[in-house]
Amino acid sequence: MRERMCDRLLVGVAGSVRAVQLPEYLQVLRAEFTEQIKIIATRSASRMIPPRILELYADDRVFVDLWDRSPTVKVPHVNLVEWAEMFLILPATASIIGKAANGIGDDLLSTAVIMARAPVLFAPAMNADMWNSAAVQRNVAQLVRDGNYVVQPSLGLSVTSSQNKVHGVGPGIENLLRQLQHFFLHRLQVAQLSSSSLVAHRALENELSAVSDKG
Numbered sequence: 001m002r003e004r005m006c007d008r009l010l011v012g013v014a015g016s017v018r019a020v021q022l023p024e025y026l027q028v029l030r031a032e033f034t035e036q037i038k039i040i041a042t043r044s045a046s047r048m049i050p051p052r053i054l055e056l057y058a059d060d061r062v063f064v065d066l067w068d069r070s071p072t073v074k075v076p077h078v079n080l081v082e083w084a085e086m087f088l089i090l091p092a093t094a095s096i097i098g099k100a101a102n103g104i105g106d107d108l109l110s111t112a113v114i115m116a117r118a119p120v121l122f123a124p125a126m127n128a129d130m131w132n133s134a135a136v137q138r139n140v141a142q143l144v145r146d147g148n149y150v151v152q153p154s155l156g157l158s159v160t161s162s163q164n165k166v167h168g169v170g171p172g173i174e175n176l177l178r179q180l181q182h183f184f185l186h187r188l189q190v191a192q193l194s195s196s197s198l199v200a201h202r203a204l205e206n207e208l209s210a211v212s213d214k215g
């Protein structure tokens with residue numbers, strides 16, 4: 001059997017129209033990247049794609065409300081974040097980017113993002129004018145300053161515009177997979193580095209206390 005990089009991926013789905021493409025993304029993520037997937041969807045996302053459909057691609061029910069439960073998940077914003085090895089927001093709207101950058105937790109997804117101890121990976125999808133706005137760019141910069149990772153989106157035609165020439169940005173499946181793998185390996189290296197420096201630090205502490213015992 002093929003080994004996946006990640007065991008437990010938590011996907012936070014926000015209300016971009018690109019949420020309708022999510023089943024295809026989830027299939028590729030399961031085939032190429034992760035063993036298990038659990039999903040949080042915002043209320044807007046649930047209007048773009050029914051949770052019943054997303055559930056077909058997940059290893060649990062789809063969690064929308066702070067009070068939703070399953071047999072293994074009693075308090076979703078706590079238990080799901082603890083369960084996850086990695087937290088990916090896909091697609092990330094201007095709204096969830098803004099809330100995350102400013103520590104606003106007014107629904108399940110934004111509260112879970114605040115709870116996350118490990119960096120969160122955001123895959124933005126929106127109209128190009130929205131993406132280039134001062135507010136979104138300021139919030140993206142803040143997310144990166146806080147240690148999160150924002151997938152650089154690519155330009156395509158907007159799904160919702162009535163004028164064909166209006167553009168939208170989105171992650172693109174191959175781009176997303178590549179950046180996800182890069183992010184995962186980077187995090188692994190950081191974790192290994194900090195555990196080896198912890199070992200070195202403990203060894204130094206032991207040596208110092210041995211010296212002071214003798215003195």
Ligand SMILES: Cc1cc2nc3c(=O)[nH]c(=O)nc-3n(C[C@H](O)[C@H](O)[C@H](O)COP(=O)(O)O)c2cc1C
Pocket residue numbers: 013014015016017018042043044045092093094095096125126127130160
């Ligand atoms: C048809 C439609 C398509 C939308 N597509 C996007 C989108 O691609 N990106 C985005 O940031 N917002 C989009 N929005 C606006 C968001 O749904 C809206 O800002 C919402 O409050 C986002 O909430 P959430 O981030 O909690 O899901 C769209 C709205 C509609 C009605």
